Amino acid sequence: MANILKISKNAEEGLRELLRFLLEKKRVKAVFTLRKINENSAVSYSLITDSEMLKDALPLFPLMPQNAGKLLSRLTLKEHLLEPTAAVVRPCELRAFIELVKRKQGSLDNFIFISTTCPGTYPLELSTNGDIWKKLPEYEMCVKEGDIVPDIRPVCQACEHFIPYSADMTIALIGKKDVDKSCEIFLNTEKAEKLIEGMDGELSEGELETKEIKKLHSKRQEKKKELFKEINVESLGLSGLIETFGRCIGCHGCGRVCPICYCVLCDFDSRDYECEPSTYESELKKRGGMRVPPNTVLYQLGRLTHVSVSCVGCGMCTDVCPADIPISTIFLKVGEEVQNLFNYIPGKSVEEAIPLTKYEKEEFAEVED
């Protein structure tokens, strides 16, 4: 049983209300959320300090221009926040941030995390051609029904971690028939309860995990299986990977937008991977030909090994890939395998150490011969 604050406004308006309250009551110094930043109705994450500016905030807008985890890390990389700041983020973004914090790429101090039961986000191209605005009604319908929203990112359709693990407040969306009339804010922490003291709206108690949620969960599991089948990821051997990644243009964009790829300079961009004359001369001797720039697949495999244990399956990589490679699907699969191996859910809790940083006597028995 958790405490709930109910505001009789539609979910987004209610959330805006909450944010305005927090700012005006000086409970927080700033609010981090999505915002419509101009007439082209471009939507971007923003740091808002003036409650006036909240009128353009779109905290629930189904778009992920960047993984917020990456931005929050950028924000707190050098120092932790000195004053409370509320951040409205999706579960996978919150998990990504926590993974980064574990790697000392940011700090949770003074953050108040507001998240939602996440219906998923649309691919970026829908926002560039403006279609996203037309799709909003359909989106809201599916949310009420607790269905998988059509046309959202493939990995969103297959996402099982759509309930935030460590948010201070959670806006209940999925399966809520009245999201257009009321906004249910689950107060998961004392911090949360303190913050909303004095805010109008009725307090009640309730469960976040409704049957709709459970339904959606299994729907998504099904969807995932289909997704993996599509590119029959299971049977992708090395040759399969070479085939799939064959059209990679080596822009490393996937790494640049990946919240887990936090390196200042990616090893594959470093001098160590420069191609010495000797390298391709021997290659030519062996094979009579060589693809340049080299390391196309190697890069993907390398990233896979570095990232998979912490991959939160946000889908940014696929979304930006100029060559339309289903990267996130592959990473989701491999990630799942690796994470199960350590029964580790990336970003679930900040206390849980990253598997590769701790050593246990009894591990990998299965891989020993």
Added chain:
Amino acid sequence: MEEKIGVYICECGPNIAENVDIDKVINVVSSLPSVGIVERHKLLCSEDGKKFLKQSIQEHGLTRLVIAACSPKQHEATFMKVCEEAGLNPHLFQLVNIREQCAWIIEDKERATDRATRYVRAALRRIPYHQPLEKREIDCNPDVLVIGGGITGIETSLLLAGPDRKVYLVEKTSFLGGKLREFEKLAPGMESTDKLLKHKIKNVEESENIKVFTNAEVKGVIGFLGNFIAVVKTGENEELEIKVGSVVVATGFDLFDPTKIPRYGYSKFDDVYTSLEFEKMNLNGKILLKNGQPPKSIAIIHCVGREERGYCSAVCCSYSLKFARYLKARFPDVKVSNLYTELSVPGKVYQKFYEETKAMGVDFIRAREIEIKEKVIKYLTEDEKEQNLAVDMVILTPAIQPSSDASKLAEMLKISQDEKGFFAEEHEKLGPVSTSMEGIFIAGCAQGPRNIADSIIQAEAVAGKILSSIIPGKKLEPEARTSEISEALCIGCQTCLEVCAYGAIYFDEIKRVSVVNEILCRGCGNCAASCPSGAASLKHFTATQIHQEVVEALR
């Protein structure tokens, strides 16, 4: 260790105190993080001001220091010295200019105070990022390599050589003395050259501190001020490695080739000679026409190639006068005509020399569009009249130009050439014999056309620069605020090499990265500014330091 920043605000008498509410500044600043102490003083640069500063640095155990006073041009050095005396690394100090950039230019006291506060805040925001840069010392070899055994090279060597300083003199021909050996006399004194040259050469050859290499050539020079390694190919074709602290380039000049201007008829007609050819004829005592007869009428043509080269060669006018004297001395009634454009006789002696020569019955004709035909010269007078002048011998005075191997040498020594191809001095006014490469000097006609006296001056000047900067046993203290290039980030585009004026950056061909030679670097920051990826950065002026300062100033 706990940081403790000291902030000192100088009243500079009324200069700052009257226009800035210092107490207000102190109020704001005191509350800022890790500020240990904030104080004001009547005049920090005064003797007791400095004493006070030194004491408080030590008493309060300050780890960093911010002083708000006058322009760094004025007193940065002063206060850095105080830091050193107080045992605080002088680079952990920041001087804030609230006089020239604040008190003196902002009428309204309130605004001035606000500005001053901003500046101090900015400094406080910057100073935590300061690094304690350390002074370094490097050994310095006093020995000298002199390239070129003409009068300039000789003079330089003689002045420099001593028990505590070896000189290596490299001459490409088989003898010392250069072109001067072929001059019988010298203008304007008409003393015999031997008197000047012979004993100097003797002294060089006898000095145990000068090693002369004739028929020799410098193959390569690497290194930097105080630590050059030169490879010299000797007459015996062996390659010697010589360690020196400085290099002097005194490679002299070549003559402009008159065949480039057909109208002068050089090599077309008999009895048309260049000045050097004539000097030789005169030295050998036979000034004769091809037909064996002595000349009766001679024309000396000035400014041959001046237009083509684009400068006045400075010496032609005066040696033409000398030639006239040679001729008058040998053939009293020979007719000598000087065809000139502008008579250049600068300085206190040459005008007289000219007038006396003229008085000997030498003609001076201002002429343009000179054309030499068989035994006759066509030209235009000042008032555009065509004239013919019958002569049986013509002496051309070709322009002085850089010696043919100048560019090769410039490349080897990494020193620049000016647009005319002469070696470029460090500063046209204040650095006449220095180059952009510390420790490499230029003298004589290698730097530009000049007469013997001026060449000697430059030779002595080089000696002056070397003797005063490279002292046996004394170490060099290179600049501490140098730039550095991140090996990880540098991608080897070598833009920095192009913009470095001090030859302080070299390219590591194996790692394919640019590397800063911290001894040569003067910390101008050109490389940092031009590096697109920020691989190059300037210590004490890093992007972060500047950013922090600016952001706070704008806050």
Added chain:
Amino acid sequence: MKNGDALVIGAGIAGIEASLLLAGAGRKVYLIEKTSYIGGNVIKYEHVFPNLECATCMVAPKQQELLGNENIVLLTLSEVLDVKGSSGNFVVKVSKKARYVDLITCIGCSACFESCPVSVKNEFEEGLSERKAIYIPCNGALPNVPAIDTKNCLRFTKGENCQTCKDACMFDAVDYNQKDEELELKVGAILVATGFSQYDPGNTPQYGYGKFSDVYTALELERMFASNGPTGGKIKLKNGEHPKSVAILHCVGRKEKGYCSTVCCMYSLKFVHYLKEKLPEVKIYEFYSDLCAPGKSYQKFYEEMKEKGVDIIRARELKVAEEGKGMVIKSILNGKEDSLPVDMVILAPAIEPREDAPKLAKVLAIPRDEHGFFREEPYAPVATPREGVFIAGCAQDPKDIQDSVAQSEAAVGRILATLRSWKG
């Protein structure tokens, strides 16, 4: 044991350069300067040929370095009275006039001379402006510490008890009790770098200097153009208007002196840049006899200036005459009489030895040539017949800044080479 220290006479660019080098070599240097400031003539020039660099900005760093150098003892308002001994062991008697302002406590805030009641012509500004009895010659002069001119100060002339300057000073740096001193210095070598004077065009009436109000000397124009000068850089006629046509006459006094002063052609051409920068429309005429542009870079400068728009006229027998209300330049042009009306005339007077050269020559027992410049030894251009005494800059022969600097470096070369083995 011989003495490695050096005495440098004259704190112009040559003297400064030499002092810095000698000090760098670890020698103690006594720098004697007659006036109250350092920098000599160079600091009067806003721009210098051929790069049109700002001269004050160019020298300032060297001046600062000099003032901060512990090996250099700067003695301003000082003159050499007597020199005894020989190379390596000179004993020099120097008279040092009191400045009456403390060099250390004064911060050069200028409060003192603002309040001074006395006003006299400022010789540094060629008399184009006035200064007080306590003064610095111009803004930016170094050391930035005023001096009291006892020839005009009421206190020292009339014995009045005026102390406005003392009262105005917050640091009580003004000290009337300072006394003139006589110092005895022991040095191993002496360098004479006393510079030059400008030939007085009054001696050649045909140029109308002093007769016509708008005939100026080169130095007067330099100051007029200088941003820290009497007009703040404005070039104006006496009637306050801008000149529409300007004639620049070269070789003023060349015939009389009997030599070419080497630098006039170049700086006269530089004036084209001065005038065109301030008055783009102005007509400029350069009257010259022979172009003297020796060396690798001056011809180019000549051509650059020519492009800025100037008539360069070779003429003889120049005269500045009155015609109607205005001036005309009369001359012989290609054998014909010619006359050209202008409303400003700038003269390029010869460079000549300083008035006090004879006296100094006597004190130092070194010879002068027929023109009165100190005489160098043949092909030892910085050496004098007296061993241990050297000469550099325009005191030896008219020359430009580059050659002066080179020569002072040369003198240092000689000094350090001769004093090499002696203790510094």
Added chain:
Amino acid sequence: MKGARVAVKDSIEKTVLNILSKAIDKKLFDVILIPIMVPAGDSYAWVLAQDKSLLDSASSLPPIMSVQGAKALSSVTRMGKTNKKIAALMRPCEIRAVIELSKLSQIELDNIFLISMDCPGVLPLKDWLKDPTKGINSFRKVIQRFVDGDPEPDQSVRPVCTICHRFYDSSAVDLHIGILGKKGEYIFFIPHTTQAETIFAELGLSFKDDISHWQNGVDEVLKQRKKKRSLVQEELKPEVIGLDKLLDTFSNCINCHICQSVCPICYCRQCYFDSDKVKQPPDDYLMRAESKGNISLPPDKILFHLGRMSHMALSCVGCGACEDACPMSIKVAQIFSLIADRSQELFNYIPGESLEEPLPLRVFEEDELHEVETP
């Protein structure tokens, strides 16, 4: 200027590849750097082909530019000159980028033989990926239309390709293959270096034929293109003049920096805007937010583009790789080439036109850029 007129057999592509494989037989080149179709058949990759059988799946004018050729070549020679004799067949804009990179020491041209070919443009990667087989056919039409001399470019190619005014040879290339002027019946081999003449003489090409047909063909297209270019750019201007407009235009940018990583001229190992130097403590961002009430994150979106612009505009060859790869479909290439044209004009510098011409920002002239001085 003369050239060799070669009759087209089967297709221009086959004709060219045929000659190249001969060149390998004759050991005139050790290796050919050329785009080759990947196994999946859905893209082309740059391959150093030593074994000539590889040429079977090669393409002299592939429908797409998956990787800008200059990037491929620099990955081969950045660490030093090659000992193999490599012939690189590229599009004109790729060649130009190669020349720029060699000035920036990112490409060592020793032993490299540059061949370019008149270019009709390339298809946008995204369009192509929808159906590669269809793409191949539609690009055939693009080429045909081009060689037929239709000055109106096919609209299916990259937007910048439709206004490209440098689709023909740069003087810095060794050999150029002109396909314009003869409706694809003939193509022209035009040597720019004696090396080119000697090498291809070995293959029986004699450079005596008149090439005016080709030249006219180029001029025809060029006239139209120039008009169109200025037209399109004029239309674009309002979108970029003034900071506000610029901010709007780039407001969709998600800061992925893919434009920079695919740009051949952006050669930095690490972009300044990815470096630690741009990362500030939180109160920096808060402070900036407070001044306007809010700040959109990351804060240096526009700064990045302006910075990149100032770094590469003078060398920008307008290949369009950036725009093609932009996940937010921002008109990066169109905007950059608009700016590039102006700044290159300023120094009258044409990137990739000659090896001798130094990079403007590396040469200092005493009197330059008076037009931008403030009086």
